[in-house]
Amino acid sequence: MRSKLVALVALVCLLPAVAVWLGHEGMAQDQDIAEETDEAPIFLMPQSGPFSPETIAVPQSAAITAWARSGHADASALAFSYWNASGAIPSACAVCHAGTGFRAFHGLDGETPGLPPAPVPIGSVVDCQTCHNPGLAAVTQIVLPSGRSHPIDPGEASCTTCHQGRASGVSIASTLEGREEDTPDEALTFINPHYATAAATRLGGYGQIGYHYPDKDYSGRFLHARPVASCASCHDPHSLSVAEETCLTCHQTGNAGEIRIARVSFDGSGDLRKGIAGDIAANSRRLLSMIEEYARTVGQANLVYDGARHPYFFADDNGDGIADQTEGRPVPYKSWTPRLLKAAYNWKVVGSDVGIHVHNPPYALELLHDSMEDLAGPLRLDFNALNLGR
Known part of the structure; x- marks a missing residue:
C-alpha cells in the first residue's frame, strides 16, 4: 500500500513537467493550427507517443518520496486515524492532526486565524502545504500552553505549533x-x-x-x-x-x-x-x-500505569498490576x-x-x-x- 502511495504521489508531481514537455513537442503543430484558423488551440496534444513520465527528472522527487514514507504521511497511523469511526476530527485536535486544520488555525486558508469553526473531515495528514505554505513566513510567534508568546525563526512554525504539548x-x-x-x-x-x-x-x-x-x-x-x-x-x-x-x-x-x-x-x-x-x-x-x-x-489506593490507554493511570485495588475493570473498561485512578x-x-x-x-x-x-x-x-x-x- 505504501509503495503504491509513493508511486501515486510521484506521478502527480510529475504531471506539470510532462505538460511542459508535451507543450514543447506540440508547439509547432499548434502554431500551424492557430495560423490556419486564427484561433488558439483548446488543448495541446503531442505528435506521437507512447511516453514514459517516470523518466522525466523531478528535482523534488526524493523529498516527496521521503515524506510519503514518513509518519507525517501515514494516514493509517493512530495520529490521523483515531477519529475515523466518528467521521470528523474535533477542531482543537485538527490543528495538528490534519493539514486543513493547521492552515485554518494560522489563517492560511484565507479565513480569520483560529480554531476551525467546525470539526474537520478525516483523511488529512501533515501534507506539503502544512510546512511549505508561503503564508507561514508571516507567523513570527507561537503561544505556548503556559501562556508565553514565543518568537520563532522562519521554518519553525509547523514544528512549534504541533510539538508544544497541550x-x-x-x-x-x-x-x-x-x-x-x-x-x-x-x-x-x-x-x-x-x-x-x-x-x-x-x-x-x-x-x-x-x-x-x-x-x-x-x-x-x-x-x-x-x-x-x-x-x-x-x-x-x-x-x-x-x-x-x-x-x-x-x-x-x-x-x-x-x-x-x-x-x-x-x-x-x-x-x-x-x-x-x-x-x-x-x-x-x-x-x-x-x-x-x-x-x-x-x-x-493502588494505581497502575498503562501508556496505551487514556487517562493512563488506573485503579488496581487488588494490587495485581492489572487495571481494575468495570463493564469491560479500565477504571481510572481516583x-x-x-x-x-x-x-x-x-x-x-x-x-x-x-x-x-x-x-x-x-x-x-x-x-x-x-x-x-x-x-x-x-x-x-x-x-x-x-x-x-x-
Whole structure:
C-alpha cells in the first residue's frame, strides 16, 4: 500500500513537467493550427507517443518520496486515524492532526486565524502545504500552553505549533491551588501533557511545560551547540529521520543514546560511561516506583500505569498490576492528591518526549529530581542517601 502511495504521489508531481514537455513537442503543430484558423488551440496534444513520465527528472522527487514514507504521511497511523469511526476530527485536535486544520488555525486558508469553526473531515495528514505554505513566513510567534508568546525563526512554525504539548506547569498549579497536598480528592483527574512534546521540552523552564516546584531554578532553552540550532539541524524535515552525522561534528558517536554531556552521576550509580539517557531512564523508573508507593501508602489506593490507554493511570485495588475493570473498561485512578498529581505529571512530561536526552537533558533531570524529592518526605525516605544529582 505504501509503495503504491509513493508511486501515486510521484506521478502527480510529475504531471506539470510532462505538460511542459508535451507543450514543447506540440508547439509547432499548434502554431500551424492557430495560423490556419486564427484561433488558439483548446488543448495541446503531442505528435506521437507512447511516453514514459517516470523518466522525466523531478528535482523534488526524493523529498516527496521521503515524506510519503514518513509518519507525517501515514494516514493509517493512530495520529490521523483515531477519529475515523466518528467521521470528523474535533477542531482543537485538527490543528495538528490534519493539514486543513493547521492552515485554518494560522489563517492560511484565507479565513480569520483560529480554531476551525467546525470539526474537520478525516483523511488529512501533515501534507506539503502544512510546512511549505508561503503564508507561514508571516507567523513570527507561537503561544505556548503556559501562556508565553514565543518568537520563532522562519521554518519553525509547523514544528512549534504541533510539538508544544497541550498542558503546562502553569495549568497544574492553577488546578491544584488551595488544595491540601496529601489529601485524596476525587475531583482531580490526571492531566496529560500530550505527546511528542520536543518543541516544548527544548525550551525548558522558559516554556514551562513541566511543573516547577517553588524555590527551585530550572534550566531554560537547551541551546546545544553549533551547528545544532533548530529542529531541522538534526531531523530530516521530510523523512523525519535523525541525521547522526550531525552528532559526529562534536561527539565520537552518532548514537544519541550513548552520548554523555556531564561528568556527574545523576542517578546515584556513579557510572559515567553510559549516555545521559541512561541517567534519565534510571531516575524515571525510580520516580514511577515512588509514585506507586505514595499512591498505595498515602493515597490508600493502588494505581497502575498503562501508556496505551487514556487517562493512563488506573485503579488496581487488588494490587495485581492489572487495571481494575468495570463493564469491560479500565477504571481510572481516583485518589489523586496534589502532590501525587504533580509528580505523575512531571514523570509523563519526561516520558512524552522520547528524545528529551537530546532536546533538554538538564531540564528532564531537574523535573525528575524535584518530583522525587517532594515525594520522599511523605514516604519518609532519606532522599540525600539516594545520592542523586540535579
